[in-house]
Amino acid sequence: xxxxxxxxxxxxxxxxxxxxxxxxxxxxxxxxxxxxxxxxxxxxxxxxxxxxxxxxxxxxxxxxxxxxxxxxxxxxxxxxxxxxxxxxxxxxxxxxxxxxxx
Numbered sequence: 001x002x003x004x005x006x007x008x009x010x011x012x013x014x015x016x017x018x019x020x021x022x023x024x025x026x027x028x029x030x031x032x033x034x035x036x037x038x039x040x041x042x043x044x045x046x047x048x049x050x051x052x053x054x055x056x057x058x059x060x061x062x063x064x065x066x067x068x069x070x071x072x073x074x075x076x077x078x079x080x081x082x083x084x085x086x087x088x089x090x091x092x093x094x095x096x097x098x099x100x101x102x
Contacts, residue, residue, distance in 0.1 A: 002088045008062060009098060018060040023074040032100045042070050057082050064089035
């Protein structure tokens with residue numbers, strides 16, 4: 001499901017057991033990412049599939065990338081792996097106005 005930043009952040013804040021996933025490249029991640037985000041690079045298909053196979057299927061995942069395209073694809077792949085609660089950040093980190101860290 002695609003969510004605006006307002007809905008994405010408020011839903012994520014309400015769900016303390018949720019996980020934020022950054023699906024950009026390591027270089028993009030290192031240039032700045034949302035606080036407490038875990039990196040699983042979708043451009044590394046084997047590593048991405050191995051990474052999501054290890055995720056807890058009972059948790060809720062909030063996924064983002066640069067603009068929202070890769071994270072939308074990532075949400076589809078998560079759902080194919082049995083992770084039903086995943087939310088895509090519309091506009092990605094380009095439209096993010098919240099806190100980031102390096």
